[in-house]
Amino acid sequence: MNPSTRTHRFASALRAAPLAFALLLAGCATHLIDRGDYLADTTHRAQSADSRIRFLVMHYTEIDEAQSLNVLTTESVSAHYLVPENPPLRDGRPVVWQLVPEAQRAWHAGVSEWQGTTELNAASIGIENVNLGPRDTPQGRVWQPYPPAQVEALVRLAKDIVTRYRIPPTRVVGHSDIAPQRKTDPGPLFPWKTLYDAGVGAWPDAATVTKELAGRAPDAPADVRGLQQKLARYGYDVATDGVLDERTRRVFAAFQMHFRPRDYAGAPDAQTDAIAQALLDKYLPDVAHEAEPSR
16 A cells, blocks of 8 residues: 555544544433533443332321421431321322432431341331321320321322332331331321232231131230241341240230231230231241241
8 A cells, every 4th residue: 555545544534533433422422421520321230239228117207297397307317208197189199298319318217127137227218107196095095097198198109119119018117017116106007908908018818817827716825936936037126035025025016016906915816926927928938937046
């Protein structure tokens, strides 16, 4: 090749380079995120990753809506959502308060544990429901019900969250489930069955509970250690030493408040044992009969 031909081709390549570079940028422009001082190219996505959000935790506020908004926005406690007692409607849809972006951590769970995960704040979305909780009267403890409009809004919100983040049924829990030694919210009147019917959370099948009772009277005594083991497998932070102390009773009561709210005294009875086994059979069959070490 003579020198003039080589020079001509080199000049043509230089003229084409900007066009090629522009086409390259145009091809990946949709994958570029402008972060000010640099660009992040998201063309390649790692397969080994999952969502930060793996649990949905339900609460009640114990104070009214105005007080709840004040506390949850000015003090060292927060939640992602606050559902009013009577949510306003816009275009026929209920309006709930979102106080913390879902991608950020809210301070709603405190010291907590579920299915071996501690500090649930870092891995959950928290929903506060405006509800005054328990009130002690001369006739005994009375719990405030959850109004239908509030339940409807909660169902829509919770269903959206579990769908988007693929949260398994056994990871939709109450504050009392993840911190049974110090919390009772969302209480025995919380609409767990209504949520389940809408596709949110877990619930035992009645036929399986009957089968697991195996002819026992519902209030017949159950083996303490056996029930402890079942609840530990399901997710509760509970000892499996067979000792019916106050800590174990609180765990039994939290479970009953969730799945057998007519009686949540914390007694280890046959119906509670049957419900626990029915839940394991339905949702966690791979661990339903594994040995649980004492602790």
